[in-house]
Amino acid sequence: APASPWSSPLHPVASLAAERLATADLVAAAKWGTDSPIDDPAREQVVLDTVAAQAQRIGADPDEVRRIFRDQIEANKVVQRALYARWTAHPEQAPTTKPDLNVVRQTINRINTDLVQAVADTTPERTALTCRPELTVAVIEVHHEKHPDLLHTKALVRSLESVCRS
Numbered sequence: 496a497p498a499s500p501w502s503s504p505l506h507p508v509a510s511l512a513a514e515r516l517a518t519a520d521l522v523a524a525a526k527w528g529t530d531s532p533i534d535d536p537a538r539e540q541v542v543l544d545t546v547a548a549q550a551q552r553i554g555a556d557p558d559e560v561r562r563i564f565r566d567q568i569e570a571n572k573v574v575q576r577a578l579y580a581r582w583t584a585h586p587e588q589a590p591t592t593k594p595d596l597n598v599v600r601q602t603i604n605r606i607n608t609d610l611v612q613a614v615a616d617t618t619p620e621r622t623a624l625t626c627r628p629e630l631t632v633a634v635i636e637v638h639h640e641k642h643p644d645l646l647h648t649k650a651l652v653r654s655l656e657s658v659c660r661s
């Protein structure tokens with residue numbers, strides 16, 4: 496395989512977490528003006544049980560993967576709540592089209608699978624003392640590639656809290 500152009504071995508983890516967070520805008524738009532609440536504990540349980548089972552299958556630590564995804568979910572809700580606050584204060588910024596939540600969740604499911612694999616593939620890097628600086632580099636790389644706004648970048652940092660083992 497060709498060498499990765501990214502300087503951080505944790506780039507795939509940060510990049511997939513950012514992709515997952517980008518779906519929060521679609522989820523919020525799907526729920527806005529409906530009875531579906533931002534918090535959906537039943538769906539969260541399905542997500543956590545699914546990623547833990549995937550982790551087990553590929554030889555990763557299911558509890559660690561659960562912890563990392565608990566943070567992914569929290570960060571996603573931080574973005575959704577911030578968007579709701581923005582749309583409440585500035586109704587002209589509210590979305591005018593409503594995505595299908597089930598379709599958005601299929602996208603999230605795909606990202607989840609890839610993220611579990613990326614977490615499993617980076618166990619040595621996540622165990623090393625260099626994990627935190629490498630994670631910081633990865634966040635900066637993702638910031639430069641995807642130019643997310645401050646809200647999404649802060650949520651990205653939140654979502655990666657449990658990635659490093661020390």
Ligand SMILES: C=C(O[C@@H]1C=C(C(=O)O)C=C[C@H]1O)C(=O)O
Pocket residue numbers: 522533534535536538539542567568569571572600603
């Ligand atoms: C993204 C959603 O909103 C929340 C966040 C979830 C997630 O990040 O997987 C799951 C359920 C909800 O609590 C959703 O409802 O799908």
